[in-house]
Amino acid sequence: MTDRSQQLDEEALAYHFKAPAGKLQITATKPMATQRDLSLAYSPGVAAPVRAIAADPETAFDFTARGNMVAVITNGTAILGLGNLGALASKPVMEGKAVLFKRFADVNAIDIELDTEDPEEIINAVKLMGPSFGGINLEDIKAPDCFIIEQRLREIMDIPVFHDDQHGTAIICLAGLINALHLTGRKIEDCRIVLNGAGAAGIACVELVKSLGADPSKCIACDTKGVIYQGREAGMNQWKSAHAVKTDARNLADAMKGADIFLGVSAKGALTDEMVRSMAKNPIIFAMANPDPEITPEEAAAIRPDVIMATGRSDYPNQVNNVLGFPFIFRGALDVNARTINEEMKIAAAEALAMLAREDVPDEVAAAYGAHPVYGPDYIIPAPFDPRLIHVIPTAVAKAAMETGVARRPIIDMEAYAHSLTARLDPTANMLQALTTRARNMQKSVVFAEGQDERVVRAALAYTRGGLGQAIVVGRVEEVERMLKEAGQPDALSELTVVNAETSPHLKEYVAALYEKLQRRGFLERDCYRRVARDRHIFAACMLAEGHADAMVTGVSRKSAVVLTDLGRVFDTRQGRKVVGVSAVLARGRTVLVADTMVHEMPNGSELADIAEQSARVARRLGLEPRVALLSYSTFGYPISERSSNLRDAVRILEERGVDFEFDGEMAADVALDPVAMAAYPFCRLSGPANVLVMPARHSASISTKMLQQLEGTTVVGPILTGLERPVQVCSMSATVSEILNMAVIAATGVG
Ligand SMILES: NC(=O)C1=CN([C@@H]2O[C@H](COP(=O)(O)OP(=O)(O)OC[C@H]3O[C@@H](n4cnc5c(N)ncnc54)[C@H](OP(=O)(O)O)[C@@H]3O)[C@@H](O)[C@H]2O)C=CC1
Ligand SMILES: CC(=O)C(=O)O
Numbered sequence: 022m023t024d025r026s027q028q029l030d031e032e033a034l035a036y037h038f039k040a041p042a043g044k045l046q047i048t049a050t051k052p053m054a055t056q057r058d059l060s061l062a063y064s065p066g067v068a069a070p071v072r073a074i075a076a077d078p079e080t081a082f083d084f085t086a087r088g089n090m091v092a093v094i095t096n097g098t099a100i101l102g103l104g105n106l107g108a109l110a111s112k113p114v115m116e117g118k119a120v121l122f123k124r125f126a127d128v129n130a131i132d133i134e135l136d137t138e139d140p141e142e143i144i145n146a147v148k149l150m151g152p153s154f155g156g157i158n159l160e161d162i163k164a165p166d167c168f169i170i171e172q173r174l175r176e177i178m179d180i181p182v183f184h185d186d187q188h189g190t191a192i193i194c195l196a197g198l199i200n201a202l203h204l205t206g207r208k209i210e211d212c213r214i215v216l217n218g219a220g221a222a223g224i225a226c227v228e229l230v231k232s233l234g235a236d237p238s239k240c241i242a243c244d245t246k247g248v249i250y251q252g253r254e255a256g257m258n259q260w261k262s263a264h265a266v267k268t269d270a271r272n273l274a275d276a277m278k279g280a281d282i283f284l285g286v287s288a289k290g291a292l293t294d295e296m297v298r299s300m301a302k303n304p305i306i307f308a309m310a311n312p313d314p315e316i317t318p319e320e321a322a323a324i325r326p327d328v329i330m331a332t333g334r335s336d337y338p339n340q341v342n343n344v345l346g347f348p349f350i351f352r353g354a355l356d357v358n359a360r361t362i363n364e365e366m367k368i369a370a371a372e373a374l375a376m377l378a379r380e381d382v383p384d385e386v387a388a389a390y391g392a393h394p395v396y397g398p399d400y401i402i403p404a405p406f407d408p409r410l411i412h413v414i415p416t417a418v419a420k421a422a423m424e425t426g427v428a429r430r431p432i433i434d435m436e437a438y439a440h441s442l443t444a445r446l447d448p449t450a451n452m453l454q455a456l457t458t459r460a461r462n463m464q465k466s467v468v469f470a471e472g473q474d475e476r477v478v479r480a481a482l483a484y485t486r487g488g489l490g491q492a493i494v495v496g497r498v499e500e501v502e503r504m505l506k507e508a509g510q511p512d513a514l515s516e517l518t519v520v521n522a523e524t525s526p527h528l529k530e531y532v533a534a535l536y537e538k539l540q541r542r543g544f545l546e547r548d549c550y551r552r553v554a555r556d557r558h559i560f561a562a563c564m565l566a567e568g569h570a571d572a573m574v575t576g577v578s579r580k581s582a583v584v585l586t587d588l589g590r591v592f593d594t595r596q597g598r599k600v601v602g603v604s605a606v607l608a609r610g611r612t613v614l615v616a617d618t619m620v621h622e623m624p625n626g627s628e629l630a631d632i633a634e635q636s637a638r639v640a641r642r643l644g645l646e647p648r649v650a651l652l653s654y655s656t657f658g659y660p661i662s663e664r665s666s667n668l669r670d671a672v673r674i675l676e677e678r679g680v681d682f683e684f685d686g687e688m689a690a691d692v693a694l695d696p697v698a699m700a701a702y703p704f705c706r707l708s709g710p711a712n713v714l715v716m717p718a719r720h721s722a723s724i725s726t727k728m729l730q731q732l733e734g735t736t737v738v739g740p741i742l743t744g745l746e747r748p749v750q751v752c753s754m755s756a757t758v759s760e761i762l763n764m765a766v767i768a769a770t771g772v773g
């Protein structure tokens with residue numbers, strides 16, 4: 022064992038050992054705090070859903086967790102590539118599968134290890150547990166037993182039964198293959214394909230590949246006894262026989278000569294250097310055995326630099342592993358209450374996965390790779406943590422289920438369904454999705470000021486490709502073109518409008534307008550010229566000021582205080598307003614705005630009142646009816662503190678101004694956010710928990726939002742700049758492509 026793998030083993034043991042042991046626990050979805058909760062959840066209240074389900078079994082999907090609950094079932098006879106180590110030893114893998122279901126697709130899954138090798142016992146056990154689950158995921162049951170078990174269960178159960186090692190693997194393998202063929206300019210029907218491993222995964226892979234057009238006479242399958250040729254008798258079964266070919270090849274080495282594609286679902290090290298050397302030009306090698314592949318990517322590339330290589334592991338590029346499939350496939354199947362997962366649903370998932378790999382990659386994925394993957398030999402398939410999978414794959418699967426008549430609850434509004442899927446994992450999704458739809462309807466042009474930054478160029482491309490409107494990039498054409506190429510989008514330049522001061526016909530006009538504004542503020546005309554001609558922020562701001570764009574995004578290359586000063590030179594504040602930064606904090610199921618996170622250091626009472634008004638406006642534009650709390654560490658005068666006097670002043674000023682939204686304070690954060698804590702102050706004028714928090718100073722606003730941002734389950738959007746006469750948003754210097762795009766949408770829709 023190498024030092025590296027020994028270290029990994031030790032870390033893995035420590036990871037599983039850490040209390041609470043293992044990887045799973047159960048949490049309740051409803052409160053169980055009071056006597057009343059108890060009487061609803063359990064006796065006597067629980068009798069009502071019992072009677073409803075007895076009268077109509079379909080309602081089990083409405084009144085219980087069944088519709089989102091999958092059983093991961095094994096007997097441990099083929100645990101990964103480790104072999105038959107028994108039911109108990111398989112539990113870490115099965116707990117792992119259950120966790121992946123939850124993490125990637127919000128499917129609840131529970132592992133069930135059955136201590137038997139008798140297929141009949143497994144069939145009976147699973148059949149009997151049918152009422153508990155919306156789907157059955159069979160896992161790591163060896164061939165050929167797995168074929169018998171799955172086939173019988175599919176016949177007798179009316180919920181999806183899916184042997185992941187067969188179909189999950191085949192779907193992902195097919196997706197990777199579609200792209201490997203695309204990249205090497207081949208057609209599947211022309212390829213010579215060698216399969217090593219004719220078990221659960223192998224038989225399903227070769228079947229799916231053939232169903233997509235592979236020529237059976239060009240596909241050779243091998244197992245521990247060598248080539249499965251017509252007439253072979255040793256170690257055969259009916260599933261292998263179906264793929265036996267007429268050939269003189271008798272072992273893997275014979276079969277590999279001139280092969281285009283190797284699919285390995287067998288065991289560590291099964292592929293030798295010599296075999297790889299004998300393959301055709303641009304060989305495709307999917308060495309999918311786990312945890313160790315048939316050959317490592319380093320070994321294969323050393324022999325054949327022209328190889329396209331995939332493994333089942335997450336620590337190499339191109340992870341062809343069923344984790345990319347089962348969470349999302351079940352998500353789609355469960356959401357339409359599918360009776361089964363059929364061939365059409367599987368192919369829809371494979372094709373959707375393949376197409377996704379050809380699109381530009383969001384930063385969340387790039388961050389996890391440690392580099393920005395670009396569609397090509399080292400990136401033929403998305404990674405499991407790609408945030409797009411959750412809405413792309415289940416929708417494709419659900420559509421295919423509906424089209425083939427196996428969906429018992431068809432989805433009427435697919436677009437709304439896709440949004441709801443994204444919202445399952447991403448709390449920002451609902452709000453941002455609504456804004457995105459609004460932006461799409463508005464079709465505003467956004468000027469992206471910092472075209473020297475690759476993130477900005479990619480966000481601009483995403484803006485225009487998303488159908489949101491025109492994206493104008495301030496930068497040099499060659500530079501933008503180079504960045505697009507590096508992002509794997511060599512033909513995308515024509516989709517952007519690239520402008521710069523050197524070639525702009527409007528330079529003089531911008532200088533004149535700026536000079537008009539600044540001549541009495543100590544600026545000479547040549548100062549204005551220098552700024553407009555040399556500073557992309559100012560140039561972009563002038564474009565916006567002169568109506569050559571509808572909105573602007575900047576800030577990734579310069580500190581926000583400097584950007585704000587520059588913007589203040591080009592734009593006035595809106596009549597009677599203050600410039601304020603409002604951050605949207607999105608936790609699961611809850612959105613709260615926090616202000617001022619950007620401009621006012623130590624606001625006085627009047628400024629706090631301005632901040633409250635500006636934030637309330639932003640709240641309304643985001644679809645929230647504002648309930649504003651002016652926050653302090655004291656609540657309604659206790660403990661007495663001078664620090665709270667500005668907040669009390671602000672409340673008085675808001676009263677005098679007669680504003681049209683709810684506000685109150687000063688109060689502590691728990692009183693503002695927790696109805697139980699608020700109930701101790703029955704005179705409080707807020708009708709519910711606050712959704713706008715005005716902080717006493719910028720430091721508390723900034724500290725609290727950044728703290729929340731670092732804590733799991735919370736996303737912070739902004740600060741959203743509000744109060745300027747034209748829509749401008751300032752990103753943080755560390756903004757990701759997605760964050761820049763969000764800010765462009767916020768600018769375009771005039772939220773600020
Ligand atoms: N990347 C992924 O997503 C997945 C990878 N896998 C991997 O595929 C492998 C097989 O799993 P699974 O199909 O479930 O297991 P099975 O036990 O059902 O099948 C194993 C098959 O591999 C054959 N085999 C074993 N060793 C060799 C070898 N050295 N040379 C040729 N053939 C061999 C067996 O041959 P025989 O019939 O003669 O016994 C059998 O046909 C495992 O390594 C597993 O980790 C599985 C599922 C998903
Ligand atoms: C990935 C998987 O399911 C296996 O290797 O068995």
Ligand SMILES: [Mg+2]
Nearest residue numbers: 101160161186
């Ligand atoms: Mg498996």
